[in-house]
Amino acid sequence: MNLSKYFKGAFLVMLASLVLSACATKKVGNQIQGDVYTGTDTVEYLASGVPDRVFFATNESVLTTASRDTLRKQAEWLRKNSKINIVLEGHADERGTREYNLALGERRANAAKDYLMTYGISGSRISVISYGKERPVDSGSNPLAWSKNRRSVTVKAN
Amino acid sequence: MIRFFNLLLVIFFSFFVKANALIEVDITRGNLNPLPIAVSPLSLDSKSNQELQKIFKKKNIGAEISSVVENNLKTSGLFNPLNKDAFLQKPDIAHLKPRFEDWALIKAQALITGKVKFQDEKLRVEFRLWDVLAGKEMMALAFTTVPTNWRRIGHIITDKVYERLTGEKGYFDTxxxxxxxxxxxxxxxxxxxxxxxxxxxxxxxxxxxxxxxxxxxxxxxxxxxxxxxxxxxxxxxxxxxxxxxxxxxxxxxxxxxxxxxxxxxxxxxxxxxxxxxxxxxxxxxxxxxxxxxxxxxxxxxxxxxxxxxxxxxxxxxxxxxxxxxxxxxxxxxxxxxxxxxxxxxxxxxxxxxxxxxxxxxxxxxxxxxxxxxxxxxxxxxxxxxxxxxxxxxxxxxxxxxxxxxxxxxxxxxxxxxxxxxxxxxxxxxxxxxxxxxxxxxxxxxxxx
CATH class of the missing domain: 2.120.10.30 (TolB, C-terminal domain)
Structure with missing residues (x-):
């Protein structure tokens, strides 16, 4: 969830010190941009070239440029496969209170839903579920793991 | 399903002796100075014990109930239950009339005594709370319930003692x-x-x-x-x-x-x-x-x-x-x-x-x-x-x-x-x- 601006400061300091020193953690820096996961470790594909998930910054439900790109690919794939319905599963990381995270997951999945709808996908084909922090994909307790867990995953419903 | 709330609880007699200089526990100040308290095992006659052993497979249900009380008091942080090995008086005699000097000797300020009896398929438990230094009884209560509720008796005793000594309701029978x-x-x-x-x-x-x-x-x-x-x-x-x-x-x-x-x-x-x-x-x-x-x-x-x-x-x-x-x-x-x-x-x-x-x-x-x-x-x-x-x-x-x-x-x-x-x-x-x-x-x- 929700430490974003508090955390961001600390994170920038951390990044700065990383640049100055280590290489081992440089990989982390390459996989997170401004707190959003940009790697592909956990990503699965709905079809060739169509990633199934988008990632969010701490406490945010704003879609990044990369997320919008992914969702446009999903929209295109959904237009071609008009019989497929989907579920958008919204998730939060473990650094927030359970109840708030349920709401945050719902907000994230709906951000993805709204974007798909503006690209012509009917709302009747999309259902939304939030898992809050209940279903992390990475069980680590570190900023990289948390960034992978702040996500909305598009899953075929039929 | 599970039936939790079937306790038959009858309070037989209840009288509070108001007296001067009785012990009080201040619950607003943390556990800096927990009150030394002796929890004497509840006494149990051998006939009741024989019958209760068939139901529970416990060596002595009186001692078991008092250890529920002891553990509650300890976890509250407000009381320091004293080691039983140091107790000089037998449970049955202490319950009738404590020899206060003996309890004062081990630095107890309060004493809990009691008695368990098995009668008409029910557990009858009575207990007393004593002010050791003033040499006075502070409270005496008795309960009757089905034997399977024995742990709850321990919790209710703790609630009564807590309330008497702190002036606020307890939270143990929860x-x-x-x-x-x-x-x-x-x-x-x-x-x-x-x-x-x-x-x-x-x-x-x-x-x-x-x-x-x-x-x-x-x-x-x-x-x-x-x-x-x-x-x-x-x-x-x-x-x-x-x-x-x-x-x-x-x-x-x-x-x-x-x-x-x-x-x-x-x-x-x-x-x-x-x-x-x-x-x-x-x-x-x-x-x-x-x-x-x-x-x-x-x-x-x-x-x-x-x-x-x-x-x-x-x-x-x-x-x-x-x-x-x-x-x-x-x-x-x-x-x-x-x-x-x-x-x-x-x-x-x-x-x-x-x-x-x-x-x-x-x-x-x-x-x-x-x-x-x-x-x-x-x-x-x-x-x-x-x-x-x-x-x-x-x-x-x-x-x-x-x-x-x-x-x-x-x-x-x-x-x-x-x-x-x-x-x-x-x-x-x-x-x-x-x-x-x-x-x-x-x-x-x-x-x-």
């Missing part, structure tokens, strides 16, 4: 409902579980087939409201503990979550999320009327009524971040009350009405704290890597919450446990559970 957890972090299995306040008599109310979260008791402890992912539809449910009957609360076209009962038990207050927005609603359990309480594009959740039912505290990110707000029960007069550094969540109103407990997140650390209902007097009780969701003991003196530990990239090192802490910030304790545990909720006193 239960905790919580979520029992098992399995890897990515596929956690969660079940509703209920246990006595001291961790005994754990019963599981769901099988773990679906994810369940945030159970909370109604004021009479017979119903529980919680979130279930039954058929992958996260909705607030109502469960009757005695009959096992469950039902969905209301007919909402989206996720409902964060439920709690109103103080009169007639309504459930909860959040309903749709189209990316969570607002607070109530549903009347009698006439099923649903009312919308907040209407704001932010996330409004974790609502909790004041004990008089007139106000609601809740959590909202309408300022940009999670903060605590208070409003009237119709949703008017919304006021932000948390202004410290960091984020605030899970506000829950004290049963005394004066304080609100909360979770705070600041600089990567989680705190359990309390503030007055106007937001003043913020006090942080405990800091940790991750902890949240405080729930009050019925007397408003202790908070129970859950704490998670950090895990490595394989998920190793992760645990979720229940902890309790006094309102004073002292006496932080692990609450023993059979498995990992989270989302605790404290019942009210089962017997008054």
């Amino acid at each position: 239960r905790i409902i919580y979520v029992a957890e098992n399995g890897p972090k990515t596929k956690r299995i969660k079940k509703l579980a209920i246990m006595d306040q001291d961790g005994f008599n754990t019963k599981y109310l769901t099988l773990g087939n679906e994810l369940v979260l945030t159970p909370r008791f109604n004021p009479t402890n017979q119903m529980v409201t919680y979130l279930s992912y039954f058929r992958n539809l996260p909705r607030v449910y109502l469960l009757d503990i005695e009959t096992g009957v469950q039902e969905v609360v209301g007919d909402f076209p989206g996720m409902t979550f964060a439920p709690r009962f109103s103080p009169d038990g007639k309504k459930i207050i909860m959040s309903f999320a749709i189209d990316g927005n969570s607002d607070i609603y109530t549903m009347d359990l009698e006439n099923r009327i649903v009312e919308r309480i907040t209407n704001h594009p932010s996330i409004d959740t974790s609502p909790s009524f004041s004990p008089d039912g007139k106000y609601i505290c809740f959590n909202s990110d309408r300022s940009g971040y999670q903060q605590i707000y208070v409003m009237k029960n119709d949703g008017s007069n919304v006021k932000r009350i948390s202004f410290g550094k960091g984020l605030y969540g899970t506000p829950v109103w004290s049963p005394r009405g004066d304080l609100i407990a909360f979770t705070k997140l600041h600089k990567g650390k989680f705190y359990i704290g309390v503030m007055r209902k106007d937001g003043s007097g913020e006090r942080l009780l405990t800091e940790n890597y991750y902890q949240e969701a405080p729930s009050w003991s019925p007397n408003g003196r202790v908070l129970i919450f859950y704490r998670e530990t950090k895990s490595d990239s394989e998920g190793k090192g992760f645990s979720a446990k229940l902890w309790s802490i006094d309102l004073t910030g002292y006496n932080e304790r692990l609450v023993i559970t059979e498995s990992d545990a989270s989302d605790p909720s404290w019942s009210s006193l089962l017997s008054n």
